[in-house]
Amino acid sequence: MDVTIQSGFSAAAFEAALAAAQEPGWLRDSRRAAWRSFLDLAWPARDGEEWSRTDIRTFKLDQFAPLLDGPVPSVEPAGLLRAGVDLAGRLTAVNGRITAVELEPAWQQRGVLFGNLSELLSDHEALLRPYLDQPLVPPSYDRFSALRAACWTAGQLVYVPRGVVVDQPLHLLSVIGDGAADVSQTLVVLEEGAEATVLCEMEGITGTDAGLHCGALDIIVRPGAHLRIVNLQNWGQGTWHFAHQKAVVQRDASLQWTIAAMGSRLSKVNQHVELAGIGASSQVNGVLFTEGKQHIAYHTLQHHRAPSCRSDFLYKGALQDKSRIVWRGMIKVDPKAQQTDGYQRNDNLLLGAQVRADSIPGLEIEADDVRCTHGSTSGRVDDELVFYARCRGFTRKEAIQTIVTGFFQQIFDRITIESVRDALALAIARRVREYA
Amino acid sequence: MKPTLSIRNLHVAVGGTPILRGVDLTIRYGETHALMGPNGSGKSTLGLAVMGHPNYEVSEGTIDLDxxxxxxxxxxxxxxxxxxxxxxxxxxxxxxKMADFLRHATTNVRNPQRQEGEELIPMRVFREELRTKMEQLKMDAQFARRYVNDGFSGGEMKRAEILQLAMLQPKFAILDETDSGLDADAVRLASQSIAEIGREKMGLLIITHHDKLLEHNPPDFTHVMLGGRIVESGSAELAEELHRYGYERIRRAYPEADAQNRVMAHEEVA
Incomplete structure (x- = not known):
């Protein structure tokens, strides 16, 4: 199907979208304020630490256009995480528009809100307004956050009321085709004592699509709630991916967050976990796999704001061809966050002669009774391991696939969702090629 | 005719330094050979060269299988x-995991024509066979779920090698100091295991310093390596002699090889 893409992120297009959306006045006002920030701000400069290793000079916003009222391509995206899994709900977004939402009636009856944030806003304005008034990453943070706050069309909501335990996963699948933009605002809120598993998956239509994703993921885990969330980023390899992801974990709540980044042309993701209440705990499992000329940059922050919290971040990356991974991690411990237990680690496996991995762990500790450890390694596949496996009949390619899968196994061992574990292992094994 | 592994005039260098200087050795299916010799004489080099380690350059000679x-x-x-x-x-x-590694290895070795990506031996069939073999070797079932050699004790690693030997059932096996790092009981168990796997069903070259491994697996032939050559071959009695009296007689009898061995052993330490 032909898709008419209207001219891009112009003032006229912005106003037209605003007029068409029929949103509450306060939201229109905040979008306008964000739009002004967007106009005032420049794209991030390379002289600051955050962007010094990530070059976006060839990124041209004009090449992408948000779909307004035009038709969306009729695709039936499959996703890697849906197969064979009984889901409590499923949502599909195509080119920045929510195209399908299903939620099992049992969960509807128990007050779970799931689906299109813009639509749910009309019935639940009082509940949802605070989250949109005060997004976890302010629109003024940089030009991407301003653009997202002004122009988001793909609004996705997961809201689980107090004490409700959703025992089947909720799946959010976003798809971008060539030339399209997905500007998204995803909001996940677990009220006190609630539990849920949320699978967020992003994929290209063809695998090579040159699209744009600019999005925010706001996660709030209230006291005693437990969230498992997965971000599988598998955009087409021409797609630009800019994301701000932040979670606030409150007293005695827990968050298990699994990140898998395999797609896109260039990714720049800020991932921030705030341990906001006593006894909060978070585990982050990051799997990065790059090939071709892909560039994937993760800036992680584990911010301990309350005593006796735990954060455990493990990122593992493997790089092929001429690709590049930038990982910069920070554990920040506030003065009152005594008895902090913080861990961060990034290990990279260099599979090509021309790859590059920059791994920069960091600590900023202002409390005196804490245990924080960090570390990083980057190395090549050990030839002696390859020889050992070949002596047992493995071809060179099989040996390397096996060693790479084993390298990631330490992370897979931590992921408690079996279908996710299996899908990731398979997706990675398929990508590993023989190299010289 | 019995399958034969035939090594002729084998010269091997590592990083340009000659290690093996003309090794001749013929092993027939069903035979057990012991290979002995002081440190640095080239025993492991022979094993690694037979398997084709990329750092071991064969400059002269042949290795034929049948x-x-x-x-x-x-x-x-x-x-x-x-x-x-x-x-x-x-x-x-x-x-x-050991089990996954062995399933893949066993599949490839038993189906030499298998292409990458083709099916492995069915999980159920494989598990049953692995369980049986591990019971025979008195290995804990937990072993199969551990990662290959990861955090294994010296003894566990050697037993894992024996388990792989049992699963892969090769025509010819070279055991490189499979008894080292084991205590007396473990050596006895390893020796029995090798005997049970059926040394008559393969050609076996046992590289060892000790005679314990040979007790349960008496060699048909014993070879002594010195300075990168096999300088003497004999029966099981030669192995006993070397075990009892050491290599002094051999060193004196082959002074040129001994001199080369001293250089090689020195470089190995360095």
Missing amino acids: GQNILEMTPDERARVGLFYAFQRPVAIPGV
Whole structure:
């Protein structure tokens, strides 16, 4: 199907979208304020630490256009995480528009809100307004956050009321085709004592699509709630991916967050976990796999704001061809966050002669009774391991696939969702090629 | 005719330094050979060269299996035609379970024509066989779920090598100090295991310093390596002599090889 893409992120297009959306006045006002920030701000400069290793000079916003009222391509995206899994709900977004939402009636009856944030806003304005008034990453943070706050069309909501335990996963699948933009605002809120598993998956239509994703993921885990969330980023390899992801974990709540980044042309993701209440705990499992000329940059922050919290971040990356991974991690411990237990680690496996991995762990500790450890390694596949496996009949390619899968196994061992574990292992094994 | 592994005038260098200087050795299916010799004499080099380690350059000589030249083969092709080397120092492969590793290895070795991506031996069939073999070797079932050699004690690594030997059932196996690092009981168990696997069902080259491994596996032939050559061959009695009296007689009898051995042993330490 032909898709008419209207001219891009112009003032006229912005106003037209605003007029068409029929949103509450306060939201229109905040979008306008964000739009002004967007106009005032420049794209991030390379002289600051955050962007010094990530070059976006060839990124041209004009090449992408948000779909307004035009038709969306009729695709039936499959996703890697849906197969064979009984889901409590499923949502599909195509080119920045929510195209399908299903939620099992049992969960509807128990007050779970799931689906299109813009639509749910009309019935639940009082509940949802605070989250949109005060997004976890302010629109003024940089030009991407301003653009997202002004122009988001793909609004996705997961809201689980107090004490409700959703025992089947909720799946959010976003798809971008060539030339399209997905500007998204995803909001996940677990009220006190609630539990849920949320699978967020992003994929290209063809695998090579040159699209744009600019999005925010706001996660709030209230006291005693437990969230498992997965971000599988598998955009087409021409797609630009800019994301701000932040979670606030409150007293005695827990968050298990699994990140898998395999797609896109260039990714720049800020991932921030705030341990906001006593006894909060978070585990982050990051799997990065790059090939071709892909560039994937993760800036992680584990911010301990309350005593006796735990954060455990493990990122593992493997790089092929001429690709590049930038990982910069920070554990920040506030003065009152005594008895902090913080861990961060990034290990990279260099599979090509021309790859590059920059791994920069960091600590900023202002409390005196804490245990924080960090570390990083980057190395090549050990030839002696390859020889050992070949002596047992493995071809060179099989040996390397096996060693790479084993390298990631330490992370897979931590992921408690079996279908996710299996899908990731398979997706990675398929990508590993023989190299010289 | 019995399958034969035939090594002729083998010269091997590592990083340009000659290690093996003309090794001749013929092993027939069903025979057990002991290979002894002081440190640095080239015993492990022979094993690694037979498997085709990329750092071991063969500058002269031939290795044939049943008349087929294996020097042009990759290490995995050599494994698939029936060669096995039990490593003196096995490496760990973190994150890869013994059972998964062995299932893949066993599939490839038993189906030499298998292409990458084709089906492995059915899980149920494989598990049953692995369980049986591990019971025979008195190994804990937990072993199969551990990662290959990862965090294994010296003894566990050697037993893992024996388990692989039992599963892969090669035509010819070279056991490189499979008894080192084991206590007396473990050596006895290893020796019995090798005997049970059926040394009559393969050609066996046992590289060892000790006679314990040979007790349960009496060699048909014993060879002494010195300075990168096999300087003397004999019966099981030669192994006993060397075990009892050491290598002094050999060193005196072959002064030129001894001089080369001293250089090589020195470089190995350095």
